[in-house]
Amino acid sequence: MDTLIKLQDIAVNMHLEPAEEVQTSPAVAPCGQVLQRERQPQKELGIFHAAAGGHTVPILKTMLTTACERNCFYCPFRAGRNSYRRTTVKPEEMAKVTADMARAGLIRGLFLSSGIIGGGVKTQDRLIKTVEILRQQYGFRGYIHLKIMPGADQAQVERAAQLADRLSINLEAPNDRRLHLLAPMKQFGEELVRPLQWVQQLRASQTPAHTWNGKWPSTVTQFVVGAVGESDVEILSTSEHLYRHERLTRTYFSAFSPIEDTPLENVAAASPLREHRLYQASFLFRDYGFTLEEMPFDDSGYLPLDEDPKLAWAKLNLFETPVEINQASRDELLRVPGIGPKSAHAILTARRKGTLRDLRDLQQIGVRTGRLENYVTLAGARPRRLTQSRLNFSL
Ligand code: SF4
Secondary structure, three states: OOHHHHHHHHHOOHHHOOOOEEOOOOEOOOOOHHHHHOOOOOOOOOEEEEEEOOEEEEEEEEEOEOOOOOOOOOOOOOOOOOOOOOOEOOHHHHHHHHHHHHHOOOOOEEEEEOOOOOOHHHHHHHHHHHHHHHHHHOOOOOEEEEEOOOOOOHHHHHHHHHHOOEEEOOOEOOOHHHHHHHOOOOOHHHHHHHHHHHHHHHHHHOOOOOOOOOOOOEEEEEEEEOOOOOOHHHHHHHHHHHHHHOOOOEEEEEEOOOOOOOOOOOOOOOOHHHHHHHHHHHHHHHHHOOOHHHOOOOOOOOOOOOOOHHHHHHHHHOOOOOEEOOOOOHHHHHOOOOOOHHHHHHHHHHHOOOOOOOHHHHHHOOOOOOOOOOOEEEOOEOOOOHHHOOOOOOO
């Protein structure tokens, strides 16, 4: 079968395989030189626009095979799902089509995953071989996000770290007990957490001299949310641990959505809003210095859905004791709703030149003031609404 036709078959379910900061729905590939030569029908190939390396770039998001010998309960590729047609692409084919698409200007990166056939080690070998051909034979210098297979060994993880820009292995569940309800053949600690630890050990102990670009790859993971009764505190405690100890760049959350002909097909879909709140909370750990204990969980361990967790925390903690914008430390500023790392930096810089006295002073240095007025003071006074404020920021 034509490799591009295979990519189309695979692409049908790739939106279910979370990865990267995907920002748009799958793109229809424009008809380029290579595609015309190979008579590409005008259908989706699995090209997504994703944030990679600080830019938004088109990446081919695909798999070496959609066949799998494992039986994860949520997965469209699970063994025994007979309604689903399987597609396999050889490493040589995948490397060639990726290089061709890159030369045609259709993509600038590759996200490569696979179903497991013949065990994790053999499957990882095929993934690594694909990327080796791509980097070494075709000289591909684009972005590569490579999946680590459950069961891959340490030497394979180290080789993958030399070739890729990002490595990921999806934990799917926050702990062993929940994982057993989602993916009974996966081992939480040995198969899923351990490879993330291997990568962090590498980054902490060795210089990246033998990597393709002189840098170690980032690591990310993903949780399925809402399929097996796990609470937000369970998910976020694992997420916080991974940020602190394994230096993950990001933990992804995917609201569960049932797939027919799987054991969870009758479980209700999870709320996308819950997924959104989990992202907000995880960014508070990663970028704002919050701890798990400060999250506004209810008695059952869930975040409020009707309010973002930073605002909920501020209502409890800053309304009576607001932050003085002209004296607060960076960490204190970051706790104010509406103030992020860029705004905190702008405030700290502006304070060296003069006193910030009202909301317009903040607006002039790029701070969005819509959410902070109840939680700050400016020169000792609660800010007045912008319509009443005067411009009196003196530099
Ligand atoms: S191992 Fe991966 S591809 Fe296979 S069933 Fe589980 S999640 Fe799906």
